[in-house]
Amino acid sequence: MAETKAPAARPLSPHLQIYKPTLTMMMSIVHRVTGFGLYFGTLLLAWWLIAAVSPSSYARFEWFASSIIGRLILFGYTWALIHHMLGGIRHLIWDTGRAMGPAEREWLAAANLIGSIAITVLLWIFGLLAMGGPV
């Protein structure tokens, strides 16, 4: 291995705290945070799938999913999923070299945030109606 001694102390490039927060920057951070959350949220998905095997284990899962805490976690999970998906589409657009101008990237960031909240709320209204009410 090519080992070198620690170089002399040099100034570091500026980090987060030196910048004024901007929408695109916050959305970048939120993309990572939602990805991090979804990672652990897959435990719920795995639980749901193995719980579906027997009535008693499914009843336990349903008890959790319909509790206040469960509903809050699932609502957060839905939003994180939709937000990360829309953010991912934004990244795929950027990967082609498009929509990197100041106006476009601001517009995309706002659309990502508004879109994720709107879709999440619509999905939940639809889901609660499908279940026959919020209770």
Added chain:
Amino acid sequence: MSDTPKHIRTPLSRVRGLGAARSGTAHFWRQRLTAVANIPLTIAAVVIMIMLLGRNQAAVAQILGSPVVAIIMLLFIGSITMHMRIGMQVIIEDYVHDEISKLVLIMANAFFCIAVALTSAYGILKLSFGL
């Protein structure tokens, strides 16, 4: 760096072949590949989940175990767990600089993602084949 070189080989020749040459874009590519796959698979999985809301276990088990739904869910699980493994590795490499901690976390990440994938797949397959 000391002023007197210990090697006759140039710094460039010493690092050649140790880096990410040729395979360095594998994670980048796979992250995009699974990202693209995740879009239709997530939409399909969300539709399936909404369809199953409020149904009893027998109905959920029957629908989840039906061929098309089971295959979509297996693809969904496979794609998202591969995607999240790469994503979490990026986070670990960004923030964990101690070599041992980093290796331990990257291993734990692999174990977690594979465990989630296989546990979920086990549930779906059990419903499908009724074992």
